[in-house]
Amino acid sequence: MLAAKEAQPDNFQPSYELGILYQSEKRKADALAAFSYAYDRNPSDARTVMAFALHLATDGHTDAALSVLERALPRSIETLRNIGMASQFTRFVTDFRHEEANALHEKAKPFRTTLDNIKKSITNAVQTQTPFAMVRIGDGEGTWLHRSTRDETRYGALYDRNREEFWNIWFGADQISAQGGFYAALTDLRHVLRTADVIGSPSLSWIRHEYEIASIRGVPGTINALRCALELKSRKAALFTESLHYQLDSSGFLKELLASQSRVGVMSCHPDIVDHIKGQFGVKDVDYYPIPGEPSRRHLHGEGTVTGRHFPDFFHKNMKLIAENDQRGRVVLVGGGILGKLYALRLKREGAIALDIGSIADKWMGKKTRPGF
Incomplete structure (x- = not known):
């Protein structure tokens, strides 16, 4: 790419592509320089305008970012919308600079606990059959959870764009008619999240x-997830990083926990996980709650995954099953995306020890849906 830039110094395209490469390598200064070079040579290219403005904004040059966007001359409705959305993104990072992210992280410190303490809490809940819920909220929850009318007014176009992107990842664009009911269900999550015992939220390194x-x-997704965790947690709830499920698995804790149980529950898009849990951990009985896999990852999940409409169809069926079955004292592993938080907290309400294990189920089943699997 460098050779292409040197061979065509007046062509913006090689520099733009170089900026994308630097961006993927987290070489922010180099990416910004490359996008600047591309912008100087073609300030009318919509992709270059967006990339240059976004990198200026996150580098602290918010006035310069707004100036670039102000000078843009969009030639399509889509570009016009992107310019407005990028302006709100710039406003967001003006309100939440790196320093503010650090301040939020510091504010969360008094509530953070250790991995050993979480293991002890889960073990104690199992031994005493005390209802318990461990949930994790990341950029998806931070994107979809409503915070305030002020937020929605100030960053509405940005939030709408990101909600649509997550919706298409989780459920698919063809299920857009269910968005209203989904948003209503998430208003419940704002209330019941206060009943969680442990909440995993984005680490400073992720932000x-x-x-x-x-x-x-x-x-905005990670920042808002941390804001929500701080605002919605109860005084007794402990905070940890969102990667909590990976640490519980890699440390061997989940294996030891499951091996000590004769009966557990699992919620997953992989029907074969029932035999896996029985074979790998020696659990005699496994109650299975099926959910469809995300359409965006179906090619990674394989043909054996559950298909259908997660929301509202499977969601309401599973919530009914949770209420109808005796959950008292039972360990239930939940891998259900954003709806998994509602499942886990409902399971606790019914007496279970619910653990939001997320994509660990994919890892166990050999599905490479995340880096490092």
């Missing part, structure tokens, strides 16, 4: 990563 790559979805 910094999103700033480094100028992610229009990741920056």
